[in-house]
Amino acid sequence: MASDTASPPRKPDPVTAKGERRRAPYRRRLRSRIIVSFALLGLCLTALFAFATNWTRARVENQLVEDVMNRNINEYARRFYEDPGRNPDLPVQQIRAYAYSSDKFEKAREVWPEWAALPTGIHSISGADEKGERYAYKLAVRKTPDAWFFLAYDMTQTMKGESQLNRALFLSVLVFSVLSLVLGWWSASKVMKPVSDLAARLRAYRGGTSEPEPLAPRFPDDEVGQLAQALDDYSSRLTEVVQRDREFNADVSHELRTPLAVIRGATELLLARPGLDDKVVQRLQRIQRAEQQCTDLIGSLLLLSRNERGQGNSNVARVTEQLLDAHRAQLGGKPLELVLEGDRDLVIDAPESALSVALGNLIGNAVKYSQEGSVRVRVSGNRVDVIDSGPGLSAEDAAKLFQRGYRGTHAGHSQGGGIGLSIVSRLCDLYGWQVSVRPGVERGVIATLTFAPAL
Template identity: 70%
Template sequence: MAQPDDPASGPSARSSQRGRRYRRRLRSRIILSFVLLGLGLTALFAFMTQEARNRVENALVEDVMNRNIDEAARQFAINPQAPIAPVTQIRAFIYTPDRFESVRTNRPEWYDLPDGIHGISGTDENGEPMAYKLAVRKTPEAWFFLAHDMTQAVKGEEQFRRAVYGAVILFTLLSLLIGWWSASRVMSPVSELAKRLGRSGGSTSPQPLAPHFPDDEVGELAKALDDYAVRLTEVVQRDREFNADVSHELRTPLAVIRGAVELLLSRPELDAKTRDRLLRIQRAEQQCTDLISALLLLSRNERGHGATDVAKVAEQLFDAHRGQLGSKPLQLRVEGEPGQVVVDAPEAAVTVALGNLVGNAVKYTREGEVVVRLRGNAVDVVDSGPGLSAEDAARLFERGYRGTHAEHSQGGGIGLSIVRRLCALYGWNVRVVPGDVQGVVATLTFAPEPAAP
C-alpha cells in the first residue's frame, strides 16, 4: 500500500521526464500557435474575399438585369409589336395576358415568382447543370422575364473557391514550417541551458551557466540558476559537514560507553538484574552506532558495501526486544536459515531498515507473535497487531507522521521515513499492507546481486 518510488523512477528521474515533456509541449505550443494563426488569418481572408466577390458579382448582375428589364418594359409600352433588343447572355421573355397560362404549362417554376431577381438552378435539355438569374416584372399588360445565364459564373466561382482552399492549405503549411523554425530558434537556448544544467549535476561544485548565454531572458535565467546553485551547494555542504561532525563527536562518547559496559560486564560479582541493565545499555549503544552509520551514509548519498546476513540481524533485533517485553504475551521468531538472504550493504544499514519494521511490529502488537520470514531476496515482518487503517496506509512513510495506533508511545515518526530513504539509496523496496486475517505484513525487498561476469 505505502510504497516508495523505485529509484529508477524516483523524484529526480520523474522531474527530468516532466522537464523533457514540458519542453516538447512548449515547442508544440509555439508550432501550434503559428499553424492556428496562419490557418485563421488565411481562412478569414479567403472567406472575406469570396464573400466580397459574390456580393460584387451579384450586385453587378442584378444592376444589369434591372436596367434591362426596365428597358424591356419601356420598349413594350412604346410599341408592343417591336422586338426586344438582344443583350449578351440575357434572354428576354414577354407574355401578354392571353399567354399567362402558357407560363404555367411551359415554365411552371416561373409562374408563382414575385417581382424581383431570383436565382434558379437546374439542368438543361442535355442534362448538364445550369444556373441563371431571372428578373421578373409582372404587370396587367404583360409579364416580363429576363434570364441571365450564370453557368459560367458558377463554374468560375467553383474554380475560385478551389483556388482559395488551396491557398489556405499552402499558407497553413507555410505557417507550420515557420512555426517549426521559430520554435527551434526560441527553444534552442532553453534546451542548451537544460543540457548544461543536467551535465553540471554530476559535479560537487556548480559550473557557471551564465557565461555561455547572451544577456537576454535565458541569460537572466542562467544567472538566477547559478545563484541558486551556489546557495544550494553551500546549504548541502554545511549539512554534510554538520552530519560528519555530529557523527564523529557522537562516536567518541559511544565508544566510552561501550568500553565501560564491557568492563563492567567482565566482573563476575555482578547480580542478574545489573547485568540485564548493562546488556540493555550495550544494545542501545549498538543501536545508536548503527543509526549514526546509516544517517551518515544518507547524508553523503553513498552506498556502503558488505555481506550482511539478514537472519543474523533479525535474531539480534529479536534478542534486543526480548529483554524489553516483560510480561507481554508475545512470541518472536525467525523463519529461515542463516545465510539464506545475504545483502550487499553494511550491517548498520540493514539493521536500521529491518529494525524499524520489527520495532513497529513489536510495539503495536499486544499479544500473539511477530515473525520475520526470509524468502528469496526479501524478508517479511508479519505481526498479529491491530492492523492498518486507510489513513495510515496513505501516509505511513511521511516524515513526522505517527500512526493512529501510536497513542502516547514515544517516537517522532521518522523511523519509516529513514527506511524509505535507505531503500531509495540502495535500490530496495518496502511495502506495508494489512495481513490476510489481522495484523500487518511489512515486506523489505533487497536489490538482486549483480550477476558475476
C-alpha cells in the first residue's frame, strides 16, 4: 500500500521500547550561513586590504627614506671634501650629519660607540630616552680610510604617523566587517524571503483538498520559481498516487469483505445444523476463526493505510484467551502448553481487531518456534508479556526483527514473509503502544507489548 512506501521501516532497538525517534542533529539555517559568509568575506577582504596597505606604505616609505639618505650623505661627503676644516650644513632639518677625519676616529668611537661599530650602510635604530619617550631614526653610515660619515634621519614623527595609520586601518576593518554583516543580513533576507514564503505555503497545506493550489504562479521565473514548479509536478503525481490508494482501499474494503461475509454466513448456517460430526464441527470452527482473523487483519490494514485509529474498547484478557483457543486447535499434537496469566480486567482504548492482530502475531510467532514446553501470556499493569520456550533470539535477529520482510535465523523453511512483526510495529506507532523483544532468562524469547496510558 501507499503508506508502506511513504514511511520506510526503521531499525528497532531490541531492548528499549519501539517508537522512539532520534533527535535530528542541529543544522545551521541557510540564512545564518549567508550572513556569516558575508561577514567573513568582509572581514577577510578588509583585513587583507589593511595588511597590503600597511606593507606597501612601509616598503615605499623605507625606500624613499633610504634614497633621500643616500643622496644626502653623498652631498654631505662632497661638501666635507671641499672644506675638511668645517662641518657642512644640510638643508633638511630632520637630518643630523657628522663627519670625522682619520685623526678623529677615536673621538668618534668615544662619542658614538654604537655608530662606530656599524658597517657602511643604512640601519634602523629605535629605543627610549631618559624620559621614557620612544624615538626612532635611520642611520646612514659611510666609512672610508680617510673619513667616517654619519647621517641620522629622525623617524619619530613617522613612527607616530604609522601608529595612527594602524589604528585607522584597524578601525576600518571593524567598520567594514560590521557593514558586511549588515549587508549580509539584508541580502539574506532578500534572498531567503521567496524560499521562506514557499516553505510557509507548503506548511500551510495539510491536504484538506484533493487538488492543492499551484505554487509556481505566485513566484517569479527564477530558481525559486523552478523549485515551485517542480513541487507542483511532484504534488500532482503524489495526488494521483493518493487518489489511487484511496480507490484501492475502497475496492479492497468492498471486494474482500463481501466474500468473507458470505463465508461467515455459510459457516454459521452449517454450524446451526444438528447432528454434525465432531470433526466437521472442528473444521467449521477453524474456518470461522480464520474468517474472523482475516476480517480483523483487513480492518487493521485499512486503518493503517489511512493512518486512522479505530474506535472501541477491548478487554485484553478476553482477546488473548480467544487467540490462545484458536492456536490450541491448531497445535496438531505438539507438546506445547498455552497459558494465560495475570490481570483479567485490563481494558484498553482500541478496537478488538487491532489488538487481535498485534497480539496474534506475537503469540503466533511464539507458538510457531516453540516445539515443546509452554507459551505463557502474562497480563500485568498496562502491558502483556508473551514468554515462550523456543530456541531463543540472536543479537542480529533482535536488531532487525521488526524490519519488513526480515525472517529470523530460526525461521528455516517455515511459511511467512516476515511481515507480521512489521505490521505490529506500525500498529504500535498508530495507537501509541510500544513493542520490544528480548532473550528469555534461560531460553526462549520474551515479547512485550506496552499499551498507552489511559487519558
